[in-house]
Amino acid sequence: NAKKRQIENILYQRLDNRIKQLLQNIGKTGNELGFNMFVVGGFVRDLLLSRQIDDIDIVVEGDGIEFAKTYAKKEGCRINTYKKFGTAVIIYPDNFKIDVASARLEYYKTPAALPIVEKSSIKLDLARRDFTINTLAISLNPDNFGTMIDYFGANRDLKDKTIRTIHNLSFVEDPTRIFRAIKFSNRFGFKIGKVTSNLIKNAITIDCFKNLSGLRVLSELKQIFEEENPIPAIKTMESYGLEKVLHKDLTLIPNTYQLLESVNKILSWHDLLYMDEPYPRWAVYFMAMLNRCSYKVCEQICTRLNVPLRERGILLEKRYKAEKQLNLIESSSTYTKQELYWTLINFKTEYILYMMALVKDEEIKKAISNFYTHQRGIKPYIKGRDLLKLGLKPGPVFSAIIKQVLNAKLDGQLKTRKEEIQFAAAYAEKTNLLIKS
Template sequence: MKKEKKIQPEAIITSHINADFDAISSMLAAQKLYPEAVVIFPGSQEKNLRDFFVSTMSYLFNMENPKNIDFSLIRKLIVVDTRRPLRIPAVAKLLEKEELEIHIYDHHPDKEGDIKADISVVQPTGATVTILTQLIREKSIAISPEEATVMALGIYEDTGSFTYTSTTEADLQATAFLLSCGANLNTISDFISKEIRTDQVAWLNELINEKVSHTINGVEIHISTISSPEYIPDLAAIVQMVMKIDNLDVFFAIVLMEAKVNVIARSRIIEVNVGEILSALGGGGHASAASAGIPGKTLAQVEQELIELLKSHVMPTRIAQELMSTPAFTIKESVTCRDAGMMMTRCNVNALLVSSDDPHEITGYITRHVIEKTGYHQLGHLPVSEYMSTEITTISQNAGLMEIESRIMGEKQRLLPVKADSRVIGVITRTDLLNYLVHRNKNGTGSHHGQNITPQHAKQRNIGHLITERLTPAMADLLREIGRAGDELGVNLFVVGGFVRDLLLCRKSDDIDVVVEGDGIDFARRFILKKGGRCNTHREFCTAVMVLPNGFKIDVASARMEYYTAPAALPTVEMSSIQRDLFRRDFTINTLAVGLNKKNFGTLIDFFGAQRDLKDKTIRTLHNLSFVEDPTRVFRAIKFANRFDFTIGKLTLSLIRNAVKFDFFRKLSGRRLFSELKQILEEENPIPAIESLRNYHLEKVIHPDLIMDDSIIETLGAAQKAVSWHDLLYLNTPCMNWSIYFMVILKKCPYQVVKEICSHLRLSPSQTKLILRDRLKAEERLYILERRFPPTNSGLYALLNIFKPEHLLYIMACTRIDRVRKAVSFYYTRLKDIKPTIQGRDLIALNLKPGRTFQAILQSVLDAKLDGKLKNKKEEIAFVQKHHMPVNPDSMDKSVD
């Protein structure tokens, strides 16, 4: 198992355990003042609040799990809303570090034992976030409406909506400022309308932790069962909070308090009338809210009675039978794609279920879109099992609307089989569901789910504040300048792809890809004319590269659609819109775009669920023929999975195996293959990716006779250590790290195989020499070092001085003898740059005749100097006089400056 690499921040922000909204909002505000710092939540006891913010506001925080942090390098600790050491156990050990710089922001009164800080800002305000808001305002730091909402929420909570006697004028002024920044009072009201005190947070947490889901008559019911030795004030308010935090439709809280079981229920759907249900338990209320007090019974008894009541009172929602189309057209996995297309035409459907030999054992589905592409690529003879979507689930005929919506809309399942008694009786499509929802809404009977369902368009949100915070001012200004140029020319501009992905992942990226809805080449030429620099155009692909005066490059493309004339061929390009342009890309995580025009600057556009896959840390293709059209995407999938520590989705893994099985790489040019392989080898740690290549048998794509066994993987580990050593000590020394890993990969291949690989991959003559002939020389010298270790420094120098850094690191990786590895390291750090001080003119001054002997003389001086016998120029001259001059009294007395 790969050991997760810990992050190494120099500053962290934290607060107290049992964190309330003031603590969390203060951490967010502190992050604005210390953008370089990482936020860590203080402990598990505030899980309810943490889960809410992680699920809805996580993008606002540069947060990290304490387990993933290397605390040894922390130089600054920022603590908010507390000064008590015992309330920050997650970072308590840091307080013992002498060199630690501590900054504290708090509103609590002084107490003995408070943490001593280098900077301590303590004011008697109603909330700590008030203090931080004042500082943000003074420093003119921009905050987004979402950030303003969270910060205002902290003030409202800690001041009791300005009713506590601790409320100050500063709290009101800070709130007014936050409202001017766009704080949403509706959101704040949802959380503050029923005050939850700090001592009640634990009960909220327990209700969430004990929540169990039951599907009764097709409706999802959530029940929590807890006990308390004392009365819990405002339990109804806590129950309402659970509903809002977890977005539940139906929730029952069964709570034993003071020897009596209390049941509080809330419902937001017409299928569950909680007033009617709890009246059967001796309670009452109305359809959406009710309660009951039940003495003399245990929690288990009340829970069981409630479940039985639910079975008889929850209205069955047999929506599946109403929605489904019959019959369900099904084909076997062995049917060819060509025959499947003919069946679709014959039955006038756009998708077919796929089954095993048993027609009721559904294994996937295939769409007309995929079938048409298989025909286009002349793959119609292959079975549908190779390209069908395998991520499919079934539902029962009694399934409710909630479950159907979740499968089709939430999980994006195109076709939903309906079963009864293990038999497929029908199928529900997206069109079936949308037609049903539209019909119900027109008649005013739609459920709360259906009222918000519309055909899937791009998800949008503004991330302008991330551009300001996470990019350099120069980079942010450049994006705005590009947007203004687009406004002047009347074209829409977007920054897309990996740049946006890395922005959301808080990763540094200088590769800007701009897409123009229009003529990208014309835009690039006009922009560079005003900005200065030069423009390189590629009319065939509708792209251009703008090179600014400072050398910075920006790729510009016309929004375009690509199609492939054959598997592994270069794409044919046509002008298109931004949505089609994004759809041509490799993986969902690379399909994000951000508007640059003034009207929508900073608007994130997500057509294909990229944000979801970033959150799930999953690599997914956009369509099932992605690897057929461009097999290099297989290498990119592995590269991204390794770089971001993501997993490859189940269907995408299946498609990778399909591409290997049918060898779609055979028509791939060696140049394109080498480009992708080189990018993998240039990663900080390429070894997991190389192991993935081996696991999928992709090393055979490079050459059928390439040997990549466990010993090669082990040597790659040694190479990674050598490369890291070099990068750490020689930051400014250029070294082609990819070549070191590549030479290790080729280590067990015969000369002819390596020669064929270099030819196939179209390596340049200099790269071929480095990989082929020079590598063999390095292995020869390694053989000598391991068997006849040189007794002198000059002997070591003679063996190694012909090599570039790449080969020296290769030798360090390949040797299993520690003495040899240390010797190569010694040569590189101590001997490599030693040179004689004297030169040819010094020898002439000694009356020596110029000629071939000069080289031998200087070499002997160098050898003596390497062996520590000569320390300065004077000693070098004396050495020459002693060993390389005829005995002559006159010359012995001659001195040279």
């Protein structure tokens, strides 16, 4: 009871009112349907670690879809259901989402007198999870709201700051968990338990990745690269020899780590200033990791990981283009501000940041950063229709004039729309482009 009160207190102290209310409503609605309701996994883990909570995962001992339908109706939400898996997503009008899964109550005929045994299926549901720290559940039904369920020693491992699997075949059963262990250990600053660490080594020794779909490894790798600072995780991966799972010739040398460190600095700078401008953060780390590889090795890594075509373009063709372009800029002493603009404007954020991490010359780095912060957003006020009004005939000349306007703007010569029109007219006159006259 004291424990229950303690968890209830944590729920009350750490959660905002909306989530608290929502959990209570979930418990009530489920209870009315005769289901046991739990909030599970990452939610409980992050709650106890006082970390920001992103997802709400609900497990229903009963029919999750029936619950989701009833709840959504009451609360005015939409739902997506996945019959085959007994799962649903409840979506609030403001797009806030709750994931619901079913853990059906299982009934077993016993040979003896008692006909049916009800097995606690939340336990089975939790037993399928990757690590002990992800196996916590909190009851939500009104009678036991706030009771914490810990079958696998999760509280002990959270206290010990340790990542442990639930059973010894865990990594053989699903080798992607090796990457997940490293991700969680890096994110929380936890160690990987000794037995668990040995299980990882054994799984790698028996070549557990041989039959694993590349796409699943890619997905876990991306998640690691999306962490705030993935470098310690990359080091841990290397300590287990996991880079060889990607390619036998992939080697991470001190230079690679230096580049990764500078990627990390650049991305922190960027993300602080441009929080609302998403870009594939993972790709910048990945490009840096592949920086020293030959094209052929990179290609084979992409094939091994089933990298989808578009992302293959990032890691192969476009990355090489960015590197080549940077070489040109660094080896030329006559690059003007405008030339730099017209070069860089063709590259998306991820490549610009990659170039900034790669560049050696501080002046060029400053120029690229200036392009990113000041110039890339500059757009001329003037449009095609202004040029029509000037009596110009539409055609390639339009973009040539707009380019000139932009160049003058980058130079700080033009401030207003009127100035731009005057400039365009003068330029057209000078170059004899007017149809009328």
